[in-house]
Amino acid sequence: MGSTLRLGKIAGIDVGIHYSLFLVLLFFSWSLARDFLPGLNASWSTPTYWAVGFLAALLLFVSVLVHELAHSVVARASGIEVGGITLFLLGGVSNLKAEAKGPRDEFVISAVGPAASLALAGLLFLAYRVIGGEAAPATPFGVVTVPLSVVEAVLLYLWFINLVLGIFNLLPAFPLDGGRILRAIIWAVTGNLSSATKVAAGSGQAMGILLILLGVWQVLQGNLVGGLWFALIGMFLNRSASTARREMKVQTSLRGFGVKDAMRLDPPTIDPDASVSSAVYGPLVQQGTLAVLVCEKGSLVGIISLSDIKGVPQHRWALATVRECMTRTPLWTLKPDDELAHGLEMLGEHSINQAPVLEEGRLVGLLSKADIAQFMRLNSKLDFRGGRFGLG
Numbered sequence: 001m002g003s004t005l006r007l008g009k010i011a012g013i014d015v016g017i018h019y020s021l022f023l024v025l026l027f028f029s030w031s032l033a034r035d036f037l038p039g040l041n042a043s044w045s046t047p048t049y050w051a052v053g054f055l056a057a058l059l060l061f062v063s064v065l066v067h068e069l070a071h072s073v074v075a076r077a078s079g080i081e082v083g084g085i086t087l088f089l090l091g092g093v094s095n096l097k098a099e100a101k102g103p104r105d106e107f108v109i110s111a112v113g114p115a116a117s118l119a120l121a122g123l124l125f126l127a128y129r130v131i132g133g134e135a136a137p138a139t140p141f142g143v144v145t146v147p148l149s150v151v152e153a154v155l156l157y158l159w160f161i162n163l164v165l166g167i168f169n170l171l172p173a174f175p176l177d178g179g180r181i182l183r184a185i186i187w188a189v190t191g192n193l194s195s196a197t198k199v200a201a202g203s204g205q206a207m208g209i210l211l212i213l214l215g216v217w218q219v220l221q222g223n224l225v226g227g228l229w230f231a232l233i234g235m236f237l238n239r240s241a242s243t244a245r246r247e248m249k250v251q252t253s254l255r256g257f258g259v260k261d262a263m264r265l266d267p268p269t270i271d272p273d274a275s276v277s278s279a280v281y282g283p284l285v286q287q288g289t290l291a292v293l294v295c296e297k298g299s300l301v302g303i304i305s306l307s308d309i310k311g312v313p314q315h316r317w318a319l320a321t322v323r324e325c326m327t328r329t330p331l332w333t334l335k336p337d338d339e340l341a342h343g344l345e346m347l348g349e350h351s352i353n354q355a356p357v358l359e360e361g362r363l364v365g366l367l368s369k370a371d372i373a374q375f376m377r378l379n380s381k382l383d384f385r386g387g388r389f390g391l392g
């Protein structure tokens with residue numbers, strides 16, 4: 001996620017916050033200070049409401065972090081590389097570099113987050129009851145008979161919000177944890193990940209639309225802020241679910257094919273001492289590629305792509321050499337026998353359009369996103385499956 005501020009490592013896992021979190025922290029502090037806290041104790045000063053509101057909002061995100069850490073730590077223990085945790089506007093995400101290997105792992109990794117939230121809710125509730133005693137209401141909706149202290153108020157808010165976090169995430173709507181649990185169960189029963197994803201993502205899309213409608217209804221009822229919040233979460237859910245569905249469709253259609261099936265053979269190359277204009281008017285214009293590999297004495301030394309060329313003013317193209325503006329090795333590379341789905345994933349992960357394909361250090365091809373798209377178009381019309389395909 002862009003615009004992220006790195007905070008550091010916890011249990012060896014990178015934690016970062018997206019700038020949108022600052023806005024939402026302010027917003028939560030404001031709404032707690034204005035509506036929630038005065039109901040628990042009417043005698044505090046305005047700065048106290050704000051300070052306690054801010055503390056409670058901050059601890060809410062610490063709770064979200066605990067939830068995400070549970071996912072990440074268990075994922076790492078199951079052999080999945082964890083790219084870090086990002087806290088943002090709508091909560092947190094754990095960036096897992098791969099999908100779970102089987103339904104069992106998927107189930108455990110997904111369930112442990114809500115389990116952590118519910119356990120935290122239980123602990124905080126205990127602490128709240130011990131400190132607050134019988135006079136304190138059990139939920140934020142209860143009637144406060146005795147004004148609560150700062151600690152009691154914060155504990156009351158936190159135990160309840162962790163309960164909500166745990167339950168909301170258990171909704172069977174992909175990509176929420178509950179949706180992943182549902183997917184793991186269908187996956188275990190049918191043995192088919194792609195149809196399990198279809199069902200879980202369908203439920204995610206439906207839940208998203210339901211939340212949007214609920215939001216609109218709330219707005220019409222006069223609850224503008226709460227309604228917008230529901231609608232926002234609904235839109236996020238709906239969009240993530242349809243993306244997951246589309247990605248699974250692509251993954252399924254690529255299954256069984258290798259990088260060698262879709263790559264461009266003998267891609268054009270250029271000498272590093274050639275001019276930028278010869279790269280543009282040669283391979284780029286004439287062969288319709290978006291990048292040219294740069295080879296010196298038979299070995300790959302870099303790649304020159306449109307984005308590299310854009311950095312050179314046009315009047316210098318004839319004078320500047322490829323070497324001056326190319327992206328140098330080491331580049332992200334693929335092997336001909338890599339799975340095509342892995343190739344696509346790698347291009348996406350590093351935000352690059354193409355990668356050279358090497359076999360024992362020798363350049364054999366170039367795989368671009370456009371090549372994969374073209375391959376999928378052809379495959380959908382001709383269905384290569386079953387026939388011999390590729391280099392051998």
Ligand SMILES: [Zn+2]
Nearest residue numbers: 113114169177
């Ligand atoms: Zn979760």
